[in-house]
Structure formats: C-alpha cells, structure tokens
Amino acid sequence: MRVLVTAGPTREHLDRVRFLTNASTGRMGIEVARAAADAGHDVVLVLGPTHLTPPDSPRVRVLRIVSALDMLAACEAEWPTCDALVATAAVADQRPAVVAPGKPEKSSGPETLALVRNPDVLATLAATKGARPCIGFALQVDDAEQRARAKLVRKNLDWVVLDAPEAMGADRADFTLIPAIGEIVRLPGATKADVANQIVRILRRDSFLSRAIR
Secondary structure, eight states: OEEEEEESBOOEESSSSOEEOOSOOSHHHHHHHHHHHHTTOEEEEEEOSOSSOOOOOTTEEEEEOOSHHHHHHHHHHHGGGOSEEEEOOBOOSEEESSOOSSOOOOOSSOOOOOEEEOOOHHHHHHTTOTTSOEEEEEEOSTTHHHHHHHHHHHTTOSEEEEEOGGGTTOSEEEEEEEESSSOOEEEEEEEHHHHHHHHHHHHHHHHHHHHHHO
8 A cells, every 4th residue: 555644734934034834743644654654555755844753764755845835736746646645734724925035124014914825735635535545634622523523524534533732742642533434433642653553554444445346
C-alpha cells in the first residue's frame, strides 16, 4: 500500500519574513508515516514547516512545503498513485490577498489585512478518492463529536479523528476515531504513536476491502 500523509502547519506569508500560521508541529503525521513504514507500506509525507525530524526510512519520501497552495499542488501530483490518504495537517483556512515584497516598514494609523480563502486540500483530494480510504482530523471544542461527524460527511471521508487544542504539540491526548460506517473507537490519554498504529490498522483493513470491491 502507498499512503499519502499530510502533516504540520502551513505558513501564509504577508511578506518575505512575516506570516500567518498555527501551533501544529506535525508530530501526528510524522507518527503515522513512521507507523505505516514500520508496517511495510510506502509513504509520501507532505510536511509543512516544523522543528521535528521526519522518519529516516527508505519507505518514507518527504515533500517539504510552506503554504496551503504548495500542499495542494504536492498532494494532487501524488494522489493518483496512492492507495490511501491520512490528512493530519493543520492547513490555514485563509491567506493574505497580497504578499508584500521585502519587509515593509511600520506605518502609522489603522491597518487592515485583506484575506482570501485557501482551497480545501482534504475535500479536494477526497472528492476523487473512489474506493480508497480517506482519514481526516477534526480539532473541535464545542459540540465536538457532532461537528466532527459533520466534517466527515461534508468532506467525503471514511474516518475522522477528533481531538482538542490540547493535542497540538503534545505527545499524549484524548482521541476519538469516528467512522462513516461502524462503531466509534475511543482512545483516552493515548500517545500519538498509539493513534498512528490504530490508523494504520484501519487503513490496512479498509484498503483490503476496497480492493476486494474493485
């Protein structure tokens, strides 16, 4: 099986040195890539800016990206030859409408920042999945399970992994794996390595079923 994994944040640059981003470190996606490679699968890891080191394995090919547009382009190039998708990346919803050259100096008076919406990387890929399993992540706070289920349906996923802001950068947190069909898997206080191994087991099973259907 060849697995496409997205991980880490994106950076949406305002100018040459300043950018919008979030607190994701990419640890979850790196653990998924490691678990898949350890299980004998080939991995394409599309990785946003992070201080963490990706797996050093001949089975893991790392594509470094910066922005949401970079991530989409890299994923669209790889997705046709992959058998499954695990999208853990925290992709910025918006980017500056204009990227200033260089580093503009401070100015007086009120300032506004015009933003435009980024493409939805996960939904774009899942729209062409066919029978291939697609797993996404949902970081939610209020009405968490309800919103995660809505995301699963809206983005045409097979599973969504629910977590909370406390999981960002942490090694251990509470996770809930919600399927389109079947029973919920709850992993309270699990390490991200534990969650990654569970995801790889799900992929192996669902990928086998999809090949049987085809």
